[in-house]
Amino acid sequence: MNMSNNFTSWGRPFTDAKMDMYGGDVTQRYQLGAQQMTVPDDKFSEGVQKTQQPIVTGTSVIGLKFKDGIMLAADNLASYGSLARFKDIQRLYGVGSNTIIGAAGDMSDFQHVQHQLDTLITDEYCHDDGHSLGPAQIYEYMSTLMYHRRSQLNPLWNAFVVGGVDPKSGESTLAYVDLLGTTYSAPTIGTGYASMIAIPLLRRLVEDRQEPLNKEDALDIIKTCMKVLFYRDARSLNKFQVATITKEGSEISQSMSVDTEWGFAEGIRGYGGQTQ
Amino acid sequence: MSIMEYNGGSVVAMRGKKCVAIAGDLRLGNRNMSLAANFEKVFPITQKLYVGLPGLATDVLTLRDTFRFRTNMYKLKEGREIEPNTFAHLVSSTLYERRWSPYFVEPVVAGLDPNNSEPFIAATDLIGCLNFAKDFVVSGTASDKMFGMAESLWEPDLEAEDLFETVSQTLLNGVDRDALSGWGAVVHLITPEKIITRSLKSRMD
């Protein structure tokens, strides 16, 4: 059971799961020394199961804020260790009419969260009081749920990106919540490998941009990032969906792909064998 | 606990206007137990060059003698005093010689160039990675605290007496928040004309 809550080991074969990209032992990284939590043993403890490692996993989700709202993207792959097991999985999910969540990590935990959110939306609808849940409310619910489960030492092994636009105020939300209940919002968000590979690109293309970002340019940026992620993340797939949320409503696209170049790189500076 | 914190101790050096200052505390301890309050860690190399050696006390003494030996040999061969920059590289190569079984000392060098009295400071890690700073260098168990002090107190082109006050306040307030440093301090102020060495009283707890 060598699995860590650190994303660099998610979706990796159990034999090398302990080694992160720097060759270090991820179980040693980001640990708080003596903070080992032990679960009290009782007669029925054998019968209680908790998620201690993710099994079928999705890789990164990315998201950005643009002029009219939020754009999210995630590929269609669900891996089983290093096996590309399911290649037509949807990792973007609409909640109500103005919010979309993207999920990385364990896909069965994600499906559980989908059910919880469906129940929440249905309950709210049945009140018939003219109120509906906007992105801010759904995000609050999800952070509470995730923090609650981590406090039970029974986490939902995911990192979620929540994107949405409030239909009344027009205020857009782009926020993150993970298995520890850690939350934040930012103009660009990436989970897992995207936090290392896509975020530098997104920060340059979105946050350092002077003029307002329109929908078409936002889509181009998303595609660039998904391409680079596909090149460098071994657990990714060149088949992904893009979600767009504006004041008018939300939509999740059909699956798409980007053109890639796998030609021999000898002549390319930085890849080949040139000495100068 | 790291071997770097076995005996405790801290050193700081700063550049001023045509002057440098280097200061170190006086504590010698064995982990949390203080043993002595007269353990100097800053040593003269030439008339205008000092080295501070915070770290494992046994290595402090070894390196002090090694540097004395090597600078004496340098003087015999070259017929002149070693320059601060040259000495910094001597420190670096002496430490890197022991790359895979290092001396547990992170030296600080401070001096004036004998030719033009240009102030010079430098510090290295325990395997000799040089850091030539334009402002100040810190080392030892209170280095993080002294970084906080120095970053706020230091300013360019301080006159000798102002530099003395700045380096003293940096060291004193830094070591007072460090359990492994303190118990008095010594400051060396190096100017083209003279060297002023002052002992500072400080908290003894």
Next chain:
Amino acid sequence: MSFSPYTQNGGTILAIAGKDFCVVAGDTRQSEGFSIQSRYETKVWRLNEKATIAANGFAADCKQLVKRVKWRLETYKHAHNREMPLKSIARMVQTMLYGKRFFPFYSYVIIGGIDDDGTGAVYGFDPVGSYERETCRAAGAAQSLLQPFLDNQIYFRNQQPADPTNPPIPGTLPLDNVLAIVTDSFTGATERHIEVGDALEMYVVTNSNCDLGALQQITQSATKTDLEQVAREEAEFNGPKSCKTFKLLRQLKKD
């Protein structure tokens, strides 16, 4: 390896008390490991007209703690028809932290505000509730860089008074001096600590006697986003509103 329910999210916080005001400050960077998650995620929250809280450590625990504190203050208001006094908030936070002694909130907490006699006050806590009233306190990633500087500048440690018969008293510095010390502290910490930077939020809790000249001076030289009065319209329990809280935002280096 079993699941670890904690992480560290960097950042640093600081509070300094004055005679008739209190400054509570924190940077706005949130990070995990070497990744900056957000450049603007607040660590300082206004609780009421006399109290502001800062919490630093594991961000999820900090936010949960502050949420609970706000909830307790709201119920107190409904039960007693007045705001909870600062010292009572401090004691309440200690019981809340100690209440989770065996599964602690990984939070370093500082409360700053105005006490019952109108004096500025700072309360510093450890994660399991040990607490103390102080004149100033730094906590978080750059605590070791900031606290010695505060010892020197606020408590006048290692300084000889110019007039020994009339030594300076800690906690009596004027507001403009305190704001300058806070700003310098954070620019210094930003320079030397990778987890500190992006922006600095300073909450200034004032009582009615406080000279707001320093704030007015900043207002004249600053843009609107730099200075914001946080005090909102709220139910009056203590007669005419006396205490105001201001929020100052300053940019720090982003590298």
